[in-house]
Structures are given as structure tokens and as C-alpha cells.
Amino acid sequence: MGGCLSMQSLTTVALVLIASFLAAFSALFVTSALAARRPSGPGAEAIVTADAEASPVTFLFQNGEIRDVSEAGADLLENVEYEVSDWQRVRDLLAPRFRDFPADLPREADVTLPATDPADRAEARITAQEGTVRVHIAEAEPVSAADRHLRRLSETRLRHRHAAVARAPFPVWATDAGHRLLWSNAAYRRIAGDGILSTGLPLPRDGTPVTARVELDRPGGVDGTRWFDVTVQRDRDFWLHYATDVSPVILAEIAQRDFVQTLTKTFALLSSGLAIFDRERKLSLFNPAVIDLTGLEPEFLSARPSLSAVFEALREKRVMPEPSNLRSWREAIADLDARATEGRFADTWTLPGGGTYRIAGRPYPNGAIAFVLEDISDQIGMSRRMHEHINRAQSVLDTFEEAVAIFAPDGRLTISNAAHLSLWEHPMAEEGPPTVMEATQHWQGRTEPTPVWGEFRDFASEIGGRAEWTAEVRMTDGRRLHCRFAPLGDGSTLAAFHVPD
Numbered sequence: 001m002g003g004c005l006s007m008q009s010l011t012t013v014a015l016v017l018i019a020s021f022l023a024a025f026s027a028l029f030v031t032s033a034l035a036a037r038r039p040s041g042p043g044a045e046a047i048v049t050a051d052a053e054a055s056p057v058t059f060l061f062q063n064g065e066i067r068d069v070s071e072a073g074a075d076l077l078e079n080v081e082y083e084v085s086d087w088q089r090v091r092d093l094l095a096p097r098f099r100d101f102p103a104d105l106p107r108e109a110d111v112t113l114p115a116t117d118p119a120d121r122a123e124a125r126i127t128a129q130e131g132t133v134r135v136h137i138a139e140a141e142p143v144s145a146a147d148r149h150l151r152r153l154s155e156t157r158l159r160h161r162h163a164a165v166a167r168a169p170f171p172v173w174a175t176d177a178g179h180r181l182l183w184s185n186a187a188y189r190r191i192a193g194d195g196i197l198s199t200g201l202p203l204p205r206d207g208t209p210v211t212a213r214v215e216l217d218r219p220g221g222v223d224g225t226r227w228f229d230v231t232v233q234r235d236r237d238f239w240l241h242y243a244t245d246v247s248p249v250i251l252a253e254i255a256q257r258d259f260v261q262t263l264t265k266t267f268a269l270l271s272s273g274l275a276i277f278d279r280e281r282k283l284s285l286f287n288p289a290v291i292d293l294t295g296l297e298p299e300f301l302s303a304r305p306s307l308s309a310v311f312e313a314l315r316e317k318r319v320m321p322e323p324s325n326l327r328s329w330r331e332a333i334a335d336l337d338a339r340a341t342e343g344r345f346a347d348t349w350t351l352p353g354g355g356t357y358r359i360a361g362r363p364y365p366n367g368a369i370a371f372v373l374e375d376i377s378d379q380i381g382m383s384r385r386m387h388e389h390i391n392r393a394q395s396v397l398d399t400f401e402e403a404v405a406i407f408a409p410d411g412r413l414t415i416s417n418a419a420h421l422s423l424w425e426h427p428m429a430e431e432g433p434p435t436v437m438e439a440t441q442h443w444q445g446r447t448e449p450t451p452v453w454g455e456f457r458d459f460a461s462e463i464g465g466r467a468e469w470t471a472e473v474r475m476t477d478g479r480r481l482h483c484r485f486a487p488l489g490d491g492s493t494l495a496a497f498h499v500p501d
Contacts, residue, residue, distance in 0.1 A: 057137035059090055064105055066090075090135060092183050095176070098124040099237060103180055105133060116237060171228070171243040174235075182238065191216065191226075191243075201232055201241070209233040214243070260285070272374045279367030281307040281337065293357070293373050294319045308333050318352050336361065340369045348376070356380045390415070402498045407460055409491035411436040423497060436460045436493075447481065448474045456485055460493040 057076065060068035066086045069077065076093055084092070087105040095101040098113040101124065109128040115121065121140035126133065165172055166185045173184035184192070204210045211231045227250045228243040267274050267287035273294065276285040282304045291298055295317050296310075305313070311333055314320045339345035340361025349357040355377040364370045397404050397417035403424070405416040413433040424443060434442070440453040447453075452471045459466065468486040475481055484496040 056139065059135040061087065061105065061133040061135075063131055094124060094135070094137070095182055096174075096238070097122070099176065102126070107131075109133075170245060171241075173241050175239050175241065177237055188243070191228075201230055203232055203239055204234050207234065213246070272372055274370065274372055275310070276364055276368055276370045277307050281369075283307075283310060284368070290373065293375055307337060311336075319357070320349050320351070322352070337369070340371065402496045405439065405495045406488070407436055407439075407493045407495070411460060413439060414492065420497070423499075446476055448476065450474075452483060456483075456495065459485055 056070060057073045058068075058070040059066055059073050064085065064087060077089065091101055091103065097115055097117075097120070099116040100113055102109070106126065106128040109126050111126050113124040113126070115123070123138045125136045125138065127136075128134075168185055168187060171185065171188035171191060173188045174182040176182055201212055201214070202210045209231050210233075211229055214228045214230050216226045216228065226245065226247045229246050230241055230243045233240050233242075264285070264287070267285075267289075270287060270289055273290035273292070274285075274287045275283060275290050278284045283301060283306075284304065286301050290296070290301065294314060296313055300313065301310075311320070315322070336345055341363055343362050345359075345361035347359055349359065351357065355375065358374045358376045360372050362370050362372070394415065394417070397415065398419075400417055400419060403417065403420035403422070405420050406414050408414045412435055424446065436457050440457055444450075444453045450471075450473045452473050455471075459469075466487040468484070470485070471483045473481050473483060479499050482498055482500055484494075486494045486496075488494055
């Protein structure tokens with residue numbers, strides 16, 4: 001992304017450069033001396049005819065092996081770097097120049113093959129009889145000093161270019177019109193046994209390269225299945241093939257797809273709706289809960305709508321609060337995107353139908369954002385009912401003449417009535433409800449010295465069985481105060497006071 005080239009772009013540039021180079025390589029292959037190696041191996045050494053400058057290119061085969069070769073032919077065989085049969089070596093040298101050069105060693109033959117290039121007036125004559133095969137190249141003109149220099153220059157250039165192709169880290173090869181292999185590099189031969197030629201690669205009809213993906217299944221192999229992007233480009237009557245190993249990319253895509261499938265299965269079990277929008281703000285992933293909570297059609301969501309389109313659909317479905325005006329609503333959507341990207345978006349929607357949704361937006365990798373939608377109607381309803389119960393209990397307690405204060409198990413004052421406020425003038429503090437210690441210290445300041453408040457503190461903090469008890473204290477204004485302390489079922493403690501008549 002940004003200023004960097006993608007892998008596909010780099011591959012395309014590389015292939016175009018190699019295509020232009022190999023086109024020149026093929027032309028030199030046709031019109032210049034072609035590289036090979038002097039024959040070696042079991043059997044007698046081939047006899048080399050002297051006078052290299054004057055002699056034509058001639059090869060003599062007996063029983064499939066070269067038994068005699070001219071000095072010019074030996075020069076051609078000097079530079080072949082790969083091990084194949086003698087006939088295949090010679091064919092690799094001559095087939096690009098003479099199109100119909102036979103692929104197999106002929107048994108009986110007497111043919112003359114013209115050069116593929118119309119400007120090349122050389123001929124290749126092949127005669128075969130009783131196991132002896134002679135290949136003779138007849139040049140149209142005698143070799144001059146200039147021709148010799150140009151040949152040496154071409155040979156030098158050819159060696160350099162041949163080395164570049166032969167040592168390329170990716171497979172390169174060429175075929176003729178009959179899909180027969182003409183030449184290949186070492187990287188191709190390492191995979192040729194896996195059937196890359198039998199995959200039915202498409203051939204370009206014009207000068208435009210054609211690329212196809214090839215899967216090579218290697219059961220039992222150490223590398224497993226491999227994938228190649230093979231680009232085929234025509235060069236006159238030949239087809240050049242370039243293969244790029246894209247196995248790491250494919251394996252990464254498979255791993256990513258498996259991970260997404262795992263996430264999808266996990267998200268499908270969630271009761272909360274999850275919607276992920278990519279960096280272009282297109283919906284890329286959602287779970288079934290989104291459909292259940294919003295009522296949006298699966299076809300609409302599967303079409304990867306934009307963020308604004310989704311919220312527009314939610315507004316039409318009345319699944320979000322109705323905006324005061326459309327312009328401010330659109331501005332709010334843009335602000336929502338920015339806040340979600342920063343991880344600051346959270347809102348509670350009270351729906352016209354009475355339900356309540358909570359929605360939160362969070363940043364996601366690669367510039368995406370994720371929205372989580374929860375139905376909190378039950379929680380809100382429970383909170384409202386609890387609030388109603390508390391208000392009802394408060395109303396009931398306020399009707400009592402007895403001053404009442406209830407302390408939670410943690411020692412915090414949870415509720416008191418109007419009579420308690422009137423007696424002690426100790427309301428709930430703004431910073432939070434007072435503790436038992438704070439409340440008894442306040443009470444102690446309004447009564448004569450008494451051990452009752454310390455005993456009550458111990459009673460409120462006791463764990464286990466407790467029993468109701470009473471006491472009497474005298475207030476600083478001289479009034480007697482009757483006290484009643486009782487445990488409650490949830491571990492809370494009740495303190496009740498009244499001034500006897």
C-alpha cells in the first residue's frame with residue numbers, strides 16, 4: 001500500500017524485463033552459435049575434425065551417442081551446462097534455429113530443414129541409416145573475419161544471458177507450436193516431474209501475455225502442494241513460460257480464510273451483534289445477531305454496504321433514535337466514524353418501541369472499525385424495577401414514626417427514613433453513604449457518653465448468628481432514646497430509634 005509496490009506488481013515488472021531479455025536471447029539462439037558441451041561419459045571419445053574456421057557444423061551419431069563431431073560443432077557443445085542425452089543436447093542447440101528438428105533420434109531419414117528465420121538461409125540436413133545418424137549444417141555464405149568476430153561476440157553475450165536464465169531462482173522454459181519442450185533452466189527441471197507441462201496452460205493469441213495459476217500436488221513429498229503463477233508469452237513461433245512460486249501467498253490466504261471461518265463460527269454464538277467495516281468503510285463481516293437485533297435483511301448486509309448506508313437503514317427500521325434533522329444526523333455519522341476509529345464511541349439508544357440498545361465502536365487492525373451492538377432492555381428494565389422497589393421501600397419507611405437506618409454487610413448506610421433525618425440531622429453525604437463508624441460517631445456527639453455505640457459497631461460487623469437487642473441512651477437535650485438493633489436476612493443490620501412518651 002502507499003508508496004510500496006505489491007508483490008504482484010514486482011512480479012509483473014520482473015516478468016516484463018525477463019520477457020524482453022529472452023526475446024533477444026531467442027533471436028541470438030537462432031542466428032548465432034548455440035551453447036552445448038563436448039560429449040563425455042561412457043564409450044569412446046568423439047573424433048573432432050580439425051580446421052574449425054573452415055569446417056561446417058557436423059555431428060555423427062552411432063547407437064545414440066556422438067562418435068564424430070567437427071571442430072565448429074565441438075565449440076558449440078563446449079558451453080552446455082546440463083546433463084541430457086547426446087541427441088537432446090544437439091536438438092537443444094539446433095531446434096530453435098530449425099523449427100522441425102526431430103525430437104527423437106531418427107532410425108531412417110534423409111531430410112533437409114530450412115531455418116525458421118526467413119533471413120537465415122542456412123539448412124540442416126539429417127541422414128539416418130542402420131543406427132548411424134549424421135547432422136550437417138550448411139551455411140549459405142563462407143565465414144569471413146567479420147563473421148567470426150560477430151560470432152565470438154554473440155557467443156560471449158549468449159553465455160552471459162544463458163547463465164542469467166539458467167541460474168534464475170524461478171522456473172523458465174520454452175515450448176514450440178507442438179507444446180514440446182525446447183529448453184529450460186535448472187529451477188524448471190526441479191519441478192518438471194510434478195507435471196507442470198500437463199496442466200493445459202493457455203497460450204496467448206496475440207502479443208499479450210497470459211497468466212494462469214497452477215497447483216502441483218505432491219502426495220508424500222516433503223514440500224506438499226505448491227502453487228505457481230505461470231505467465232506465457234509468445235515470441236515468433238515459440239512460447240516463453242515464466243513461473244513464480246506463490247505458495248507462501250496461497251498458504252497465508254488459506255490461513256487467513258481458516259482464521260476468519262473460526263472467528264465467524266465463534267461470532268455466530270454471540271448474543272451481541274458484531275459488525276466490522278474495512279478501511280474503506282464497507283461491511284466486511286457480521287454475525288447472525290446483527291440480523292436478529294436490527295431486522296436488516298441478510299441480502300442487504302451481504303452486499304457489503306457502506307457505514308453510512310447501514311446507519312441509514314437502521315434509521316429507517318427505527319432501530320436507532322430518530323435524529324432531530326437529517327443534516328445534523330449525517331454530521332453525527334461522520335463524527336461517529338472518527339470517534340470509533342479512536343476507540344471513543346459508546347452510546348445508549350432508547351428505541352421508539354421501548355427497547356434499549358448499547359452500541360460501542362472500537363478500532364480494528366488495518367484501519368477497520370468494529371461495532372458491538374447489545375440489547376440491554378432487560379438490564380434497563382431490571383434497573384428500573386429495582387429503582388421502583390427502592391422508591392417504594394423509601395416511601396414506606398418514611399411513614400414510620402420510628403427513625404430507621406439500615407446498614408449493608410460492608411458497613412455502608414443503604415437507606416434511612418425521614419424520621420431518622422429529623423432525629424439525627426445526618427443525611428446521605430454527597431461523596432457517598434456514611435459507614436457504621438461515621439454514623440455512630442455522629443450519634444455519639446448528640447448523646448451522653450454510653451458504651452451502646454461501640455457495642456452496635458461490633459454487632460454490625462459480626463459474622464454468624466446474631467440476635468435482636470435493645471438499649472436506652474440519653475440525648476444531650478435530656479430526652480431518653482429507645483434503641484433497637486436487629487439483624488436482617490441478607491446480612492444487613494437495622495438500627496431503629498424512638499423517643500418514648
